[in-house]
Amino acid sequence: MSDKPKIKVATAWLGGCSGCHMSILDIDERIIDLAKLVEFTASPITDLKEIPEVDVGIIEGAVCNDENEHVLRTMRSRCKVLIALGDCALTGNIPALRNSFKLEEVVTRGFVEIESTQIAGVPDTTVVPRLLKRVRPIQEFVKVDAHIPGCPPDADTIWYALTELLAGRMPQWNETNLKYD
Amino acid sequence: MTDVNTQTITINPVTRIEGHAKITIHLDDAGNVADTRFHVVEFRGFEKFCEGRYFAEMPQITARICGICPVSHLLASAKACDAVLGVEIPRPAKLLRELMHMGQLTQSHALSFFHLSAPDLLLGYDSNPALRNVVGLIQQHPDIARKGIRLRKLGQEVIKLTAGRKIHADFPVPGGVNKALTNTERDEMRAGLTEAMQHARFALDLLRRYQQDHQPEVEDFAAFDSNFMGLVQADGALEHYDGRLRFCDNEGRVLEDQIDPANYLAVIGEAAEPWSYLKFPFIKRLGYPDGMYRVGPLARLNVADRIASPQADRELQEWRSQGRSPRRSSFYYHWARLIEIVYALERIEQLLDDPDICSTDILADGKPTNQQGIGVIEAPRGTLIHHYWVDANGRVEKVNLIVATGHNNLAMNRAVQAVARKYVKARQLQEGMLNRVEAAIRCYDPCLSCSTHAIGQMPIVVEVVGADGIVQQTLTRG
Numbered sequence: 001m002s003d004k005p006k007i008k009v010a011t012a013w014l015g016g017c018s019g020c021h022m023s024i025l026d027i028d029e030r031i032i033d034l035a036k037l038v039e040f041t042a043s044p045i046t047d048l049k050e051i052p053e054v055d056v057g058i059i060e061g062a063v064c065n066d067e068n069e070h071v072l073r074t075m076r077s078r079c080k081v082l083i084a085l086g087d088c089a090l091t092g093n094i095p096a097l098r099n100s101f102k103l104e105e106v107v108t109r110g111f112v113e114i115e116s117t118q119i120a121g122v123p124d125t126t127v128v129p130r131l132l133k134r135v136r137p138i139q140e141f142v143k144v145d146a147h148i149p150g151c152p153p154d155a156d157t158i159w160y161a162l163t164e165l166l167a168g169r170m171p172q173w174n175e176t177n178l179k180y181d
Numbered sequence: 182m183t184d185v186n187t188q189t190i191t192i193n194p195v196t197r198i199e200g201h202a203k204i205t206i207h208l209d210d211a212g213n214v215a216d217t218r219f220h221v222v223e224f225r226g227f228e229k230f231c232e233g234r235y236f237a238e239m240p241q242i243t244a245r246i247c248g249i250c251p252v253s254h255l256l257a258s259a260k261a262c263d264a265v266l267g268v269e270i271p272r273p274a275k276l277l278r279e280l281m282h283m284g285q286l287t288q289s290h291a292l293s294f295f296h297l298s299a300p301d302l303l304l305g306y307d308s309n310p311a312l313r314n315v316v317g318l319i320q321q322h323p324d325i326a327r328k329g330i331r332l333r334k335l336g337q338e339v340i341k342l343t344a345g346r347k348i349h350a351d352f353p354v355p356g357g358v359n360k361a362l363t364n365t366e367r368d369e370m371r372a373g374l375t376e377a378m379q380h381a382r383f384a385l386d387l388l389r390r391y392q393q394d395h396q397p398e399v400e401d402f403a404a405f406d407s408n409f410m411g412l413v414q415a416d417g418a419l420e421h422y423d424g425r426l427r428f429c430d431n432e433g434r435v436l437e438d439q440i441d442p443a444n445y446l447a448v449i450g451e452a453a454e455p456w457s458y459l460k461f462p463f464i465k466r467l468g469y470p471d472g473m474y475r476v477g478p479l480a481r482l483n484v485a486d487r488i489a490s491p492q493a494d495r496e497l498q499e500w501r502s503q504g505r506s507p508r509r510s511s512f513y514y515h516w517a518r519l520i521e522i523v524y525a526l527e528r529i530e531q532l533l534d535d536p537d538i539c540s541t542d543i544l545a546d547g548k549p550t551n552q553q554g555i556g557v558i559e560a561p562r563g564t565l566i567h568h569y570w571v572d573a574n575g576r577v578e579k580v581n582l583i584v585a586t587g588h589n590n591l592a593m594n595r596a597v598q599a600v601a602r603k604y605v606k607a608r609q610l611q612e613g614m615l616n617r618v619e620a621a622i623r624c625y626d627p628c629l630s631c632s633t634h635a636i637g638q639m640p641i642v643v644e645v646v647g648a649d650g651i652v653q654q655t656l657t658r659g
Binding site: 015016017018019020021022023025026028029031032035040045046064065093094095097098100101105106107109110111112114115116117118119120121122123124127128131151152155181 | 220221224225226228229230231232233242245246247248249251292296297314315316319320323326327330331333334337346347348349445446449450451452453454455456457458460462465469568579581583
């Protein structure tokens, strides 16, 4: 193989809506070009969930439960450059709206009080992950090397950031390539 | 690839991560599959934290429930807000909302078929999991992958041209929409339709060949008895934006018809189970869990009498003529999804031909009038219900959301059970077995971010639990 080794990328979504991953897919046919340069390892759009040692790790979403935290710390320990993709990773965004309420109130509303709920019951956290008392952005847990803001960031913004990183440069944001959308 | 020790088999060794959903398989004393559970393991709590917001903020907040089908939440929410205002929105606004919705149906179904399920069908359930994804598809079938990417893109472009943005557009608002369609945008959209229909037809041919080559597996794949629910038009035709609810039983007999969706609480109840963050809706008069029903493309085609566009209606007739109706096999979700893409593209053309489509009469005036608003649509994955209670000033007091994947929760558990019993050899677990169990779930195209108003992913952990309750084996998708 005379080809240059591909740059390894892993992506994960934590507490968020997956819109940032959809915005990655909105690079459309450019994903075919990207597949020639990078190897997608663990990602919601592949069957590989184990995060190997990678060059670039991309995180969408905020930290809502103990499993999110575990995924985030694993990603950080195995990637050289960690990117926070989108506003939930960066600020907590919409999922963090629940921080205005006590966790118990949120769970009680969802599983006991709701008008259509005939058979109530609170999930058992020995079976399902334990929700954190507060939703928090990822930089409260780990060092983040680059941010791509937006809810979600536009596909062209993501493309610019990825191509810069693949060229060995950090993305430099200015008014033409970042709209904070 | 496979690491085996006395207690655990791990494929591509993992540290039990990213499992936003998991499956447990319980064995009886003889070591046969006794029961299975599909657990959804995240929760965000939109139904609580929306309390206190001004009602008009709800479309933008609830769109963030899901980035795969944000249009569904935007529309169901906007309809609930219309009901709070107590207004009938102008006809052009309704056309534009439906146009956006048909763009979404196209992109979401294309994603499900090409990006998520085609790797199983074209590369094989037992193929190398490292390549069994859209990138593997690009490498092995570049032409097919490109068509899928293009079809999804054309659907997304319809959303962008209508609403200004592909994901989380700020467009449907209480009382209508906030942007009229220009002639240029209409013509640009129209120009993409021929190519999109070619790709949809290509996908249908591909699936037909697969079905012919794989009978009776296809007919039998996660097949089980259930009821079905979907919106239909007044004459029983397929409907996604408006309409009324129809329920059919396993023999196709109509159980309930033309139910005003605003009366959903009289018909549907939900049960919570301690092992999942996703509740289990059921038909109230049949009780829990006997009142299981399915929603989504398969259910919609099973309950509808006809489709109000010629090419898709011909496809429906073929669906009806070949084999039993209603269809029981979960596999037929794929076929139904592709027929719905044909419908969506024809419907887009009908809408673009409507003389009102570029009208600027797009917003009804109003103030909060009613203390409740209920908005119901057919999202790509099935019926979506938004229900808000507000005070006299439009401040949200309570929220209830029942989403498509929630309705299918009992059915997905049944699908997992059916496939596990057929394919799982508990004493010698293999990766291909796991992938078939996952494929049963994949038929439902579950949107776990929607369903828990949380975020989730495909199941990746299968635990085999002995009759004594002790975990005997863990198989993790690596």
